[in-house]
Amino acid sequence: MKTSKPPVVDFRQAQEDLRSTLRQGMLDAATRLLTEEGPAALTVRRVADAVNCSTTLLYSLFGGKDGLANELYLEGFARLKAEFEASYAAHAKKKNDKDGLARIRLHARVYHEYAKRNPSYYMVMFGDAIAGFVPPVESRNTAWESLAVLIEAFDEAMKNGTLPPSNPTAAARLLWAAMHGAVSLELKGYYLKTERANELFDAGVNAVLRSLQMGPEST
Numbered sequence: 065m066k067t068s069k070p071p072v073v074d075f076r077q078a079q080e081d082l083r084s085t086l087r088q089g090m091l092d093a094a095t096r097l098l099t100e101e102g103p104a105a106l107t108v109r110r111v112a113d114a115v116n117c118s119t120t121l122l123y124s125l126f127g128g129k130d131g132l133a134n135e136l137y138l139e140g141f142a143r144l145k146a147e148f149e150a151s152y153a154a155h156a157k158k159k160n161d162k163d164g165l166a167r168i169r170l171h172a173r174v175y176h177e178y179a180k181r182n183p184s185y186y187m188v189m190f191g192d193a194i195a196g197f198v199p200p201v202e203s204r205n206t207a208w209e210s211l212a213v214l215i216e217a218f219d220e221a222m223k224n225g226t227l228p229p230s231n232p233t234a235a236a237r238l239l240w241a242a243m244h245g246a247v248s249l250e251l252k253g254y255y256l257k258t259e260r261a262n263e264l265f266d267a268g269v270n271a272v273l274r275s276l277q278m279g280p281e282s283t
Contacts, residue, residue, distance in 0.1 A: 106194060238276075
């Protein structure tokens with residue numbers, strides 16, 4: 065009768081697994097602090113205390129507060145991208161597209177709702193919520209890739225004739241600028257009524273789309 069051999073322990077892999085687990089635990093703790101208490105709660109000490117570890121370990125895993133902030137920045141965009149994809153998948157089979165712009169309007173609505181549900185994350189992604197934090201170029205490129213669905217939607221609308229041909233990336237940036245402006249004012253409390261904020265956001269989106277429908281020759 066053969067006896068089974070004990071499993072071989074890979075020390076390096078075990079170390080890496082532990083490191084990954086600790087890192088994710090710290091990110092989860094930072095996310096809780098961010099969403100429950102806001103960006104002001106994101107100190108190295110608070111995060112370390114939340115997972116009962118030393119600040120030295122946090123510095124080892126993230127390189128300090130900026131490294132942790134960068135991970136939250138990327139996480140925010142990953143979540144937004146996932147919501148874009150999930151909403152589009154759920155609505156892709158619907159044929160109720162009277163003006164040919166339903167996909168673009170859907171993405172605009174997802175963007176607005178995401179910002180309202182995740183104001184702290186949004187301010188880390190697009191604002192100055194974490195003092196002194198400047199996302200590195202690679203992270204900013206990743207962030208813009210998360211908004212690629214807007215470019216794809218404009219490209220589709222231009223190819224099927226809904227919008228006159230132009231640069232879909234420029235169109236997506238124009239729409240994003242309008243949405244971000246309206247959302248930033250809303251999150252900072254410049255609108256006293258929620259209904260007014262929704263109305264102005266929709267008006268901004270519609271103004272951009274009407275301008276693009278007219279084309280550059282009409283301006």
